Amino acid sequence: MSELTIRPMLADELKIAIDWAAREGWNPGLNDAELFYLADPNGFFVGELNGEIVAVGSAVTYDHAYAFCGLYIVAPEHRGKGYGLTLTKHRLAYCGDRNVGIDGVLENVEIYKRIGYVPCYQNKRFQKLANATTRSAQVVEVTKEHIPDILTYDKPCFGATREQFLAAWLLQPQGKSVCFLQNGEIKGYAVRRKCQEGYKVGPLFADSPDIALSLFQALQVDIQGEQIILDVPENNPQAISLAESERMDVVFATMRMYQKTIPATARDKIYGITTFELG
Known part of the structure; x- marks a missing residue:
């Protein structure tokens, strides 16, 4: 298996993540790419294989104490290979000692618990x-x-x-x-x-x-x-x-979870x- 390379996402690459979100049925906003990036321009990441983006995710740091991870998607053909976990560990490292929150899909709660997230309550759409x-x-x-x-x-x-x-x-x-x-x-x-x-x-x-x-x-x-x-x-x-x-x-x-x-x-x-x- 090829090694995943993780790097910061460029501003114009955030549209890729939003397009993937649309493909997943998340129904993003028409201006989400530009606006999300303003929350923390350093807090968006891509995982690449041989120069091809195969995973995306965000880790927005709001202040010295709080961060929020989201927009986490692995390309369907590359799922189940550990790339998502590699990207997630990188994002958590970026967050440092902050309290980190996520809105995790319910079927993956047990996976998130294994990397330190604690279930708190549901957000219902x-x-x-x-x-x-x-x-x-x-x-x-x-x-x-x-x-x-x-x-x-x-x-x-x-x-x-x-x-x-x-x-x-x-x-x-x-x-x-x-x-x-x-x-x-x-x-x-x-x-x-x-x-x-x-x-x-x-x-x-x-x-x-x-x-x-x-x-x-x-x-x-x-x-x-x-x-x-x-x-x-x-x-x-x-x-x-x-x-x-x-x-x-x-x-x-989703399940709102915190580290x-x-x-x-x-x-x-x-x-x-x-x-x-x-x-």
């Missing part, structure tokens, strides 16, 4: 056809002026700072971002991005279920009849209740995670 017809007057579209306050709001929810990525994520092409204002203060925000099929909402962070619902409905009114998707953490029961009250169906799930412990986040404010790939 809900979807439906958008059907909301009204929008709260307190929900406004995000502008550049809102970004500093949203960054402040985001950190305790996400668990780390992600300024460059989030600033671009909020204002991405063919996307829509909204925030809930109360007496001039942000009490929640949500982002919708266009995907190959329908739209994904993420993150959806809010101070209360009512605010979360207002944000989610505001992201539906202009895309009625289109598929809308929300990835919901089951460790916030109010988030699950929101998705169920919207008559959404569970179509997929150390669950980060201390404002989990009661998390109604939808950002992405399975970036946490």
Whole structure:
């Protein structure tokens, strides 16, 4: 068996990973390649055999304490040869002593446990056809002026700072971002991005279920009849209740796993995670 060579992924090579993700049925966003790269330009890797890319994966380091691995795919014809494990060990080495998270597919949980990941809770993918017809007057579209306050709001929810990525994520092409204002203060925000099929909402962070619902409905009114998707953490029961009250169906799930412990986040404010790939 040939030896796998691992190197950092070039910016334009991230499109390869996104194309592979589409082939796997992951339904990526139309701008994911460019936007993901902003999260950590050094945190994307390829595994090569004789100059051919056969494996891809990310290891985004957000700060000195937290990292998230994702976008992990081995080309189908090269699976079962140990290349994925080699790439994963390289990514974990890049993360150093940080607490590393993943959203692992359920059938591979036992494999991830063998390399140190601890199962914590499921993230469930809900979807439906958008059907909301009204929008709260307190929900406004995000502008550049809102970004500093949203960054402040985001950190305790996400668990780390992600300024460059989030600033671009909020204002991405063919996307829509909204925030809930109360007496001039942000009490929640949500982002919708266009995907190959329908739209994904993420993150959806809010101070209360009512605010979360207002944000989610505001992201539906202009895309009625289109598929809308929300990835919901089951460790916030109010988030699950929101998705169920919207008559959404569970179509997929991952296991959120960490190398150390669950980060201390404002989990009661998390109604939808950002992405399975970036946490």
